[in-house]
Amino acid sequence: MKPLLNRQSSLLKNLMREAELYQALLEVGQQCLPSELKAHLVGVGFEKNVLILQIDNNIWATQLRFFEPTILTVYQENFPHLELNRTHIKVLPIGEAPRVKRKVKTHPSQEDALEMQTLAGQVESKGLQAALLKLSLRANEDDSEER
Numbered sequence: 001m002k003p004l005l006n007r008q009s010s011l012l013k014n015l016m017r018e019a020e021l022y023q024a025l026l027e028v029g030q031q032c033l034p035s036e037l038k039a040h041l042v043g044v045g046f047e048k049n050v051l052i053l054q055i056d057n058n059i060w061a062t063q064l065r066f067f068e069p070t071i072l073t074v075y076q077e078n079f080p081h082l083e084l085n086r087t088h089i090k091v092l093p094i095g096e097a098p099r100v101k102r103k104v105k106t107h108p109s110q111e112d113a114l115e116m117q118t119l120a121g122q123v124e125s126k127g128l129q130a131a132l133l134k135l136s137l138r139a140n141e142d143d144s145e146e147r
């Protein structure tokens with residue numbers, strides 16, 4: 001058990017070290033930007049010889065394009081072993097929470113209610129009978145709301 005825990009601990013340490021590295025890389029990029037743009041640069045990565053800049057919105061991506069040459073130069077100077085020769089901007093929208101769709105409560109028609117009551121009389125399952133009868137009562141609720 002102890003070797004397993006030690007292995008998990010070393011994996012966690014490696015993960016923490018990697019997170020600290022990416023945070024430091026992000027801070028290098030943010031230092032090249034004006035204050036209003038810094039917060040919108042949310043990540044930095046590398047893929048082959050490409051510096052990947054992750055931004056949170058298309059509008060800010062347009063602004064970031066003006067600073068691409070400066071940022072690339074800074075990374076080329078600080079990390080020459082990566083041999084970066086171009087940049088790529090990825091938009092990672094951090095949007096608002098999805099809106100909850102309101103469910104519209106519908107009532108069965110009188111015809112549907114009668115059909116459910118008839119079907120409830122033919123069904124063997126007591127639970128299904130009760131559900132059909134309860135649902136058929138909603139037609140009467142609809143009538144009382146209209147009055």
